[in-house]
Amino acid sequence: MTETSAGSLVPEVGRLVIRFAGDSGDGMQLTGDRFTSASALFGNDLATLPEYPAEIRAPAGSLAGVSAFQVHISDHDIFTPGDAPHVLVAMNPAALKTELGTLVDGGTVIVNADTFNDRNLAKAGYDHDPLEGDDLSAYRLISAPMTSLTKEACKDLGVKPRDAERSKNFFALGLLSWMYSRPVEPTLEWIDAKFKGRDLIVAANRTAFNAGHAYGETAELSDHKVIVRPAEMPAGTYTNINGNTALAWGLVAAGQLSGLPLFLGSYPITPASDILHELSRHKQFNVATFQAEDEIAAIGSALGAAYGGHLGITTTSGPGVALKGETMGLAVSLELPLIIVNIQRGGPSTGLPTKTEAADLLMSMYGRHGESPMPVIAARTPADCFDQAIEAARIAIKYRTPVMLLSDGYLANSSEPWLLPDVEDLEPIPIEFASGFNQVDENGDEVFWPYLRDDNLARPWAIPGTPEIMHRIGGLEKQDGSGNVSYDGANHAHMIALRAERIARIPVPDVEVSGDADAELLLVGWGSTWGAIAAAVRRVRDSGRKVAHVHLTHLNPMPANLGEVLSGFPKVLVPEMNLGQLVRILRDEFLVDARPVSKVSGQPFTPGELQQVILTETGDDS
Amino acid sequence: MTETSAGSLVPEVGRLVIRFAGDSGDGMQLTGDRFTSASALFGNDLATLPEYPAEIRAPAGSLAGVSAFQVHISDHDIFTPGDAPHVLVAMNPAALKTELGTLVDGGTVIVNADTFNDRNLAKAGYDHDPLEGDDLSAYRLISAPMTSLTKEACKDLGVKPRDAERSKNFFALGLLSWMYSRPVEPTLEWIDAKFKGRDLIVAANRTAFNAGHAYGETAELSDHKVIVRPAEMPAGTYTNINGNTALAWGLVAAGQLSGLPLFLGSYPITPASDILHELSRHKQFNVATFQAEDEIAAIGSALGAAYGGHLGITTTSGPGVALKGETMGLAVSLELPLIIVNIQRGGPSTGLPTKTEAADLLMSMYGRHGESPMPVIAARTPADCFDQAIEAARIAIKYRTPVMLLSDGYLANSSEPWLLPDVEDLEPIPIEFASGFNQVDENGDEVFWPYLRDDNLARPWAIPGTPEIMHRIGGLEKQDGSGNVSYDGANHAHMIALRAERIARIPVPDVEVSGDADAELLLVGWGSTWGAIAAAVRRVRDSGRKVAHVHLTHLNPMPANLGEVLSGFPKVLVPEMNLGQLVRILRDEFLVDARPVSKVSGQPFTPGELQQVILTETGDDS
Amino acid sequence: MTDTLLPDGGTEDVPVTKRADWQSDQEVRWCPGCGDYSILTALQLLMPDLGVRREKTVFVSGIGCAARFPYYMNTYGMHSIHGRAPAIATGLALARPDLDVWVVGGDGDMLSIGGNHLIHALRRNIDINILLFNNQIYGLTKGQFSPTSERGKVTKSSPIGSCATPFNPVSLAIGAEASFVARTHDMDRHHMQEMFRRAYEHPGASIVEVYQNCNVFNDGAFETITKKDVRDDMLIPLRHGEPIRFGTEGQFGVARHDGGVEIVEVADVGVDALLVHDEARTDPSTAFALSRLAEGPDRPTPVGVFRAVDRGEYGEAMRGQVDQMESDRGNGDLRALLHSLPTWTV
Amino acid sequence: MTDTLLPDGGTEDVPVTKRADWQSDQEVRWCPGCGDYSILTALQLLMPDLGVRREKTVFVSGIGCAARFPYYMNTYGMHSIHGRAPAIATGLALARPDLDVWVVGGDGDMLSIGGNHLIHALRRNIDINILLFNNQIYGLTKGQFSPTSERGKVTKSSPIGSCATPFNPVSLAIGAEASFVARTHDMDRHHMQEMFRRAYEHPGASIVEVYQNCNVFNDGAFETITKKDVRDDMLIPLRHGEPIRFGTEGQFGVARHDGGVEIVEVADVGVDALLVHDEARTDPSTAFALSRLAEGPDRPTPVGVFRAVDRGEYGEAMRGQVDQMESDRGNGDLRALLHSLPTWTV
Numbered sequence A, B: 001m002t003e004t005s006a007g008s009l010v011p012e013v014g015r016l017v018i019r020f021a022g023d024s025g026d027g028m029q030l031t032g033d034r035f036t037s038a039s040a041l042f043g044n045d046l047a048t049l050p051e052y053p054a055e056i057r058a059p060a061g062s063l064a065g066v067s068a069f070q071v072h073i074s075d076h077d078i079f080t081p082g083d084a085p086h087v088l089v090a091m092n093p094a095a096l097k098t099e100l101g102t103l104v105d106g107g108t109v110i111v112n113a114d115t116f117n118d119r120n121l122a123k124a125g126y127d128h129d130p131l132e133g134d135d136l137s138a139y140r141l142i143s144a145p146m147t148s149l150t151k152e153a154c155k156d157l158g159v160k161p162r163d164a165e166r167s168k169n170f171f172a173l174g175l176l177s178w179m180y181s182r183p184v185e186p187t188l189e190w191i192d193a194k195f196k197g198r199d200l201i202v203a204a205n206r207t208a209f210n211a212g213h214a215y216g217e218t219a220e221l222s223d224h225k226v227i228v229r230p231a232e233m234p235a236g237t238y239t240n241i242n243g244n245t246a247l248a249w250g251l252v253a254a255g256q257l258s259g260l261p262l263f264l265g266s267y268p269i270t271p272a273s274d275i276l277h278e279l280s281r282h283k284q285f286n287v288a289t290f291q292a293e294d295e296i297a298a299i300g301s302a303l304g305a306a307y308g309g310h311l312g313i314t315t316t317s318g319p320g321v322a323l324k325g326e327t328m329g330l331a332v333s334l335e336l337p338l339i340i341v342n343i344q345r346g347g348p349s350t351g352l353p354t355k356t357e358a359a360d361l362l363m364s365m366y367g368r369h370g371e372s373p374m375p376v377i378a379a380r381t382p383a384d385c386f387d388q389a390i391e392a393a394r395i396a397i398k399y400r401t402p403v404m405l406l407s408d409g410y411l412a413n414s415s416e417p418w419l420l421p422d423v424e425d426l427e428p429i430p431i432e433f434a435s436g437f438n439q440v441d442e443n444g445d446e447v448f449w450p451y452l453r454d455d456n457l458a459r460p461w462a463i464p465g466t467p468e469i470m471h472r473i474g475g476l477e478k479q480d481g482s483g484n485v486s487y488d489g490a491n492h493a494h495m496i497a498l499r500a501e502r503i504a505r506i507p508v509p510d511v512e513v514s515g516d517a518d519a520e521l522l523l524v525g526w527g528s529t530w531g532a533i534a535a536a537v538r539r540v541r542d543s544g545r546k547v548a549h550v551h552l553t554h555l556n557p558m559p560a561n562l563g564e565v566l567s568g569f570p571k572v573l574v575p576e577m578n579l580g581q582l583v584r585i586l587r588d589e590f591l592v593d594a595r596p597v598s599k600v601s602g603q604p605f606t607p608g609e610l611q612q613v614i615l616t617e618t619g620d621d622s
Numbered sequence C, D: 001m002t003d004t005l006l007p008d009g010g011t012e013d014v015p016v017t018k019r020a021d022w023q024s025d026q027e028v029r030w031c032p033g034c035g036d037y038s039i040l041t042a043l044q045l046l047m048p049d050l051g052v053r054r055e056k057t058v059f060v061s062g063i064g065c066a067a068r069f070p071y072y073m074n075t076y077g078m079h080s081i082h083g084r085a086p087a088i089a090t091g092l093a094l095a096r097p098d099l100d101v102w103v104v105g106g107d108g109d110m111l112s113i114g115g116n117h118l119i120h121a122l123r124r125n126i127d128i129n130i131l132l133f134n135n136q137i138y139g140l141t142k143g144q145f146s147p148t149s150e151r152g153k154v155t156k157s158s159p160i161g162s163c164a165t166p167f168n169p170v171s172l173a174i175g176a177e178a179s180f181v182a183r184t185h186d187m188d189r190h191h192m193q194e195m196f197r198r199a200y201e202h203p204g205a206s207i208v209e210v211y212q213n214c215n216v217f218n219d220g221a222f223e224t225i226t227k228k229d230v231r232d233d234m235l236i237p238l239r240h241g242e243p244i245r246f247g248t249e250g251q252f253g254v255a256r257h258d259g260g261v262e263i264v265e266v267a268d269v270g271v272d273a274l275l276v277h278d279e280a281r282t283d284p285s286t287a288f289a290l291s292r293l294a295e296g297p298d299r300p301t302p303v304g305v306f307r308a309v310d311r312g313e314y315g316e317a318m319r320g321q322v323d324q325m326e327s328d329r330g331n332g333d334l335r336a337l338l339h340s341l342p343t344w345t346v
């Protein structure tokens, strides 16, 4: 459909990583997003990683104001937004300054030449013009006066020059679309739809896009053209989804699968707020979203709703979880279903709120007073957030327990193509509310015991409104069975053991070893490191070495076969975006000499970094 | 001074455990306390354990209303309030019913016979009078009509019979004083002082006490008499102290030793409130106590005061700690001295608020989001709370870090003789506040860097009011050195590593192995289990078997020699009042196959229980 | 909004009940003589009259002596954690508009640690009935001062007196936009029942401050105003539509003065000068002024309904949005949601 | 109480400073056009006039755009965690009465998550100056409704409008026993400075609500009342001792009405019928009534000092207790303390 038909002279590459960078006001997220969409429609596999500045609006042109979006497209299945980008689009000097270091040697730099004036150079801390010195000698430079060309192209549309200037990101997009042979129509259609009714803007953006596209042709950039063929992907319908949206949809799905109304009690916090935003747009699924006064009220309201028979959820990030500990403890004691979603971010304290980290695992396991065990699960990819939200609900409902669902800032915002599941294939979540007496007392009278247990050791979910079985529950220790307050020591010991056993007995799928079962080295990961580990393992194995990978979704309880799996490998490494937390649990549980591989710089592992680790560990540190 | 002069026919026993039990209104805590004081003055070593009902005032005569006080006196050094009591004083049927089971076979039961009427028997759930059936056949019963004898004795004093009845606990005390040859004068003097000005009450209590004393003689209870000789104790002045008082005094001492004003921000909670109460009585030590609106404000205010150069402290129990996590994280990030005291109690949630447990260790270590390491220390005996409060302050101040100080409900309330330290011998805590510029910037100007580090990696304690060095701190990640907000990934990684190292490098004393260095079995304990483990180890060793004991005060960081010590023992057991928390840390840190010994029934281990464990583990389960 | 799984809550007539039906099988464990008993009795005796179902009634509490209340009611109940009952009840009431949700707590529970949840529940006008048992002390933790204890109060944690000005719970509630605020006391069963009934009937959040005697740690705190023999002179009954008047012979009254209100002798000013109580005023200023009459329970103190205005309940609006989205977009269609972003097919 | 180790804080005269001395070296990072800039400028320009020392001045904040304030002041400062600034400042102010402690935060920070700490600090009358930057939105988290957002507000988290009645911060503060309450706005530097100065001078807790424009997520929220051309008709200046009067020609005024206050035309009622503002009234009822004049910033809205009464600052009382115990018992003697229970000697 485009020039990239067979027989073209355009060289092929298997994959390409492009990084769009510019000032916060330059619309880089949107540009990246559109490029991604076009690539998705074209059929590439892909993964994205947006990175925003911490300030709402840092001063224009400043280093702090640089906003970036990385997209990795490929002709085969990939797992991450890529290591070093091959192409950097830098819309101003500040973007060039902050982002250049990440580019591969020999990579392509595309700049908006118009912005390289003294004022902007000074703001970026350049004492010279990098377009002229040696700064870029190691790269292939495309220096296009995007602003002026855009203005020029738009001059007959009746758009004010300042407004026309705003369309320069579409110029960049047009240029990249030409260079990498992206389909053009979807973007034009998107412009029409997005700015519907604002005709001048539609015209300016269309014009800028076309001008950029034409620029490639006319400026003879043909030798920059490469093509990344569509990937072979399983048949089906795809959408490009980020983790927070997938998670929100997974919660909606859990509501539909269980037939329960959803109640989200939440307090805004980066990077979790978007789940609140997304769910508040879908109330027609019987979704109530309640923006509480703080995180404690958020979980409290969700717990209240759960007590009332709703699917109670609270979403937050690290600092918010630190506030919810006491109420989680109550939920443990009440044995009610509840989902606590933690989109982890850089800590401690306020830390790096817009950067990713996964250092809340131990808090998830142990951050409550007393013995208060709780299932913990973690999503591994953006789309997996959908599945794990359902899994969290399934566990919470079936075992009447609060469940901690972990994601992180990286999963939250990055996206990947998701083969949409057939809604009919999703397994229903059976619900059973207690409906009447379940016990006979000493006098032969029928009574209701709120802590009588089923085969899973779960107590009845007995919701207010049910006739006859009125009862009281609370955070004081209860007599097992009757649920009456009990200060009896033996019963307390029994209840503590029972609460522990109830969680420990939850069946979770065995882990599967990917890679070489007979390797020397096993990498054990959890959460969002999956992509980087899988990619690194593939690269290393492609180079002929042996290595294995196991990835945990269920962190509490752990898969039953994990100990055996671990014991099969002489070396076990645990890459984590923290100082080593899962590794502590593995060492404790299985007494294996697993060792940590840490990254805590606010960014996910790249496959390259882990590849290097593996090579070093397997005896080659080339 | 009493009949117990050498040559008396009274048999000697090495130790004796007496349990006073009665209705909440019966004054058993006071009775136990007085008996303890007299024993202390007599020269016994001793340990006590009060146990209150959970209700403020449960219905009179009910099982829920039973209040008990156990005291262990001995002629040698002892470590715990004892296993099963030898003597039970039961002031009513409910007390007999709930407490009898704990008594040793053949033990002595002393009852107030007057209370064994139909009404009280019914309230206690007896369908017969246990004084008459076989219930007590395994014991030696002393059934004294204490109420009527007291009334009778007081009848000429002009005291109303109902008021006279209130003195019956002094009758019991008099009787026990006679049986166990306690000095009489101190108690009489105490009565005079305590009820000074209320002459009738003084008279009634004195009379009742004397009547009880005489009753022993006249009722020919001589063959119940035993004597526990004074223990050989190091020379010095002693006081009988419980953990909470010792802890409060330790904090006062830390203030004096450092010259810092104390600021306690606290919110009442059992069993921590008494520290607040105690400190609020000693404001003349430049102590400010602030009862905050909640636990978050409590720690917040303490942190604010610490920022201002005071010794900031917050005291609470488990549920309160669960609320303080976020602010502790801020303190970690601010690198300011702060002491968080957790008097642990039965959990999860509200749990068993008046019972003991030590299940907050993992929360202390990991209960904050992100990587936020904090020193953790735990007191081992009531008197040790004094030392560890000072130790906590010393670490907090020297290393500019929040410190978690752990105690528990058992230590809080139980007491032991404490050889009072010489105040001059207590080591001063040096304080150095930043006083001026500490750095020169690029321009050669003098500046102040709030995160410039000393040899301990600690940053300056730079308090407001100091001229020139105004600066801003906060919970966002900071550039090391300058302290400016930094979103730089490499700096973040550096800071995380540095915060971890700063804590890990804090020097703590090596552990010492007590018992047999060449034993097969090592017991590792922490906190209040010290007494029970030490006693059990002594018993086992006295019986000719080998066993060793190591006890941790410093839980983070751990003693440097601990790994080596652990590796010297084939078997390692870790008795804990939780499901196994320290054991997780040991397994993780040292990859030793340490195994847990758990007790979570709201009461401390008894030496007997641990003795049994040791015997079983060392191959004898007699 | 169709909650198909939830119990439909009986369409038959509400059964006739008596006090015993509302008593749970749990032994009541307050100190003998505690004011909580009379509040419990008042409510248990009232419930049969309200024409409500036990299974549709829920008591949510925090921690404290007062907070043990749910255990004694033969309804649904949750004894939660300290301070959080208003938040938990908010979730429950929003999720389950078919229920009557009551919140019970002490002055520490609801005004100290739980103060924020309380004021937000009032502001939002969540459909819950809040009973604040104010004994001006922390009972369960054995006697520390609370946010309603008077300045200078000597307690375990303030051995030479507390330094803080107390909250006036009625003023605070009104300042927090409360739509229903009342006060009563544990010595007058009839008055309590009237207030509880009014709270129950009010749409949206209602708060009733109940002066409650803690005879162990703060005995007699309200004696000066609630004891039978002083009551007439020390309690100022607020009755909608009536001039505010009190005293054994009705010799005192309340009149406006300098923007606030003051106590006057009827003989001095005449009945017509008395303020006629209007609990339904949209402007809460007069209700606020009335709340200032007594700084503590040592001066004549108004009891009754200070304010009762219907200003729209939060849950109704919230559920309205579900309905609106349902009617705008139809019932949620999961497949359509999953396909709502651009898709492509391989 | 002798804090020997603490800096004695200079006995020389307070040095003369200028604006630049109060500016830190940090780049200001609010969105261009944000109202926070003008508040910062107002304060930085005011500080030299207050005659205070930079090293004795501390700004404590929570989290939010507003809460970045401390970074820009060349004083001591702590950017703490969300909602907790009033609690942290309480500890600091109590520990260090020699300092001037300011608290800065947004409507989310101080009224949502931090609401409880705020009302308790006001009630206790801690000696801190609280500046509440009310932009009726969560700025830093990119635009969700806040506890001061009007009902029906469409935001990211309320796509078809919020369901909640907002707080009126002035009413809430007065209900919480605040001794000093004022309101100003970011468009009038002079008025802001006057209010900040008054807050500074007030002993005990002072709170100033500053209407602040968030031009990114809630632009123009206060335009209807603060824009230059409408201001005269839409802002009601409260001036102590003066009749409350406003309007381009002073044609409007405020008079008492039915226990509250209402806006009147001076021509109709005459000047003498206007309410003379008395910020020092012990009874807060009139101040409360004034706070009810405008439900939101779309009707004429009072600005200025609503209430300023000296009712004794908490810290003074607290330190008085230290002094009292010191004078009763002498300075603490550790040895005596350790020997204060019965002892025996072996």
Ligand SMILES: Cc1ncc(C[n+]2csc(CCOP(=O)(O)OP(=O)(O)O)c2C)c(N)n1
Residues within 6 Å of the ligand: B267, B268, B269, B270, B295, B319, B320, B323, B350, C063, C064, C065, C066, C067, C081, C082, C105, C106, C107, C108, C109, C110, C133, C135, C137, C138, C139, C140, C141, C146, C214
């Ligand atoms: C998080 C937490 N903090 C503190 C406590 C201890 N605590 C229990 S009840 C209570 C206050 C009781 O006072 P109030 O609420 O007035 O109830 P009352 O007992 O007087 O009825 C406190 C501080 C707790 N259980 N949980």
Ligand SMILES: Cc1ncc(C[n+]2csc(CCOP(=O)(O)OP(=O)(O)O)c2C)c(N)n1
Residues within 6 Å of the ligand: A267, A268, A269, A270, A295, A319, A320, A323, A350, D063, D064, D065, D066, D067, D081, D082, D105, D106, D107, D108, D109, D110, D133, D135, D137, D138, D139, D140, D141, D146, D214
């Ligand atoms: C415990 C916690 N919860 C939530 C957040 C996220 N958060 C940061 S600022 C903020 C609210 C900002 O609004 P406001 O206080 O009004 O300040 P503004 O940005 O409008 O000045 C929120 C919810 C956080 N940082 N910490």
Ligand code: SF4
Residues within 6 Å of the ligand: B056, B057, C029, C030, C031, C033, C034, C035, C036, C065, C066, C135, C139, C140, C213, C214, C215, C216, C217
């Ligand atoms: S302590 Fe006070 S409030 Fe609590 S039950 Fe006893 S009398 Fe009642």
Ligand code: SF4
Residues within 6 Å of the ligand: A056, A057, D029, D030, D031, D033, D034, D035, D036, D065, D066, D135, D139, D140, D213, D214, D215, D216, D217
């Ligand atoms: S988001 Fe709003 S409040 Fe925050 S800096 Fe920008 S304009 Fe100001």
Ligand SMILES: [Mg+2]
Residues within 6 Å of the ligand: C064, C106, C107, C108, C133, C134, C135, C136, C137, C138, C139, C146
């Ligand atoms: Mg109370």
Ligand SMILES: [Mg+2]
Residues within 6 Å of the ligand: D064, D106, D107, D108, D133, D134, D135, D136, D137, D138, D139, D146
């Ligand atoms: Mg705001």
